[in-house]
Amino acid sequence: MKKPLDQLAPCAALVDIARDFHARGWMPGTAGNLSIRVRDPGPVAADKSPEDTFWITASGLPKGRLEATDFVRVGVRDGAVVERFDVSARPSAESAIHQVIYRHFAEAMACLHVHTVDACLACADVPLSVLEMPLPALEMIKGLGVWQQNPLVTLPLFENTLDVASIAAAIDWRFKGMLPMVPALMVRGHGVTVWGATVQEAYNRVEAVEFLMSYLARAQARK
Ligand SMILES: [Zn+2]
Numbered sequence: 001m002k003k004p005l006d007q008l009a010p011c012a013a014l015v016d017i018a019r020d021f022h023a024r025g026w027m028p029g030t031a032g033n034l035s036i037r038v039r040d041p042g043p044v045a046a047d048k049s050p051e052d053t054f055w056i057t058a059s060g061l062p063k064g065r066l067e068a069t070d071f072v073r074v075g076v077r078d079g080a081v082v083e084r085f086d087v088s089a090r091p092s093a094e095s096a097i098h099q100v101i102y103r104h105f106a107e108a109m110a111c112l113h114v115h116t117v118d119a120c121l122a123c124a125d126v127p128l129s130v131l132e133m134p135l136p137a138l139e140m141i142k143g144l145g146v147w148q149q150n151p152l153v154t155l156p157l158f159e160n161t162l163d164v165a166s167i168a169a170a171i172d173w174r175f176k177g178m179l180p181m182v183p184a185l186m187v188r189g190h191g192v193t194v195w196g197a198t199v200q201e202a203y204n205r206v207e208a209v210e211f212l213m214s215y216l217a218r219a220q221a222r223k
Pocket of ligand 1: 113
């Protein structure tokens, strides 16, 4: 077996995942973004409070051809770049969404976002007034940490817009009022974002969510 993702250096693990997801058509072209949190070791001076950072895919690069140097490290709190291998590299345009996830979920160590046809199809007919999309009560729902018989579980739905900051603000606002039932969210016509306490857990959860999205898309096509 290949080394578990959690045993790889952060950017090496994200390169592995990007190639894998690209090969499945989940990160076509430059679409999607992946990140891993780096814990702040703690204050080094009385006037400095700890601030976590995260490595995220640099903007505009083809996901099937990433290397471990194609990442930028930014602050969870302010999104400011603190480390990069190429001075011209910019963090992913959707970095603000990762910031919101890391701020709301202290246990989240990785956040993965993909663009898939099935996820877009799965919510295509869900009315705009519906903010929580019911997920099918399939065995695979256990992959999202739900261990109940016939669970009633929903996935938070958000509107897509060209202004990523406003999507991030909508997620932030909604999660301040009510945390999601599963470690995932969906932006309509765009794709899912999934997080986990380890990068391997986040990876496994993306597969579970996409399984459920594929099921919903195919179930609707049968009607
Ligand atoms: Zn996206």
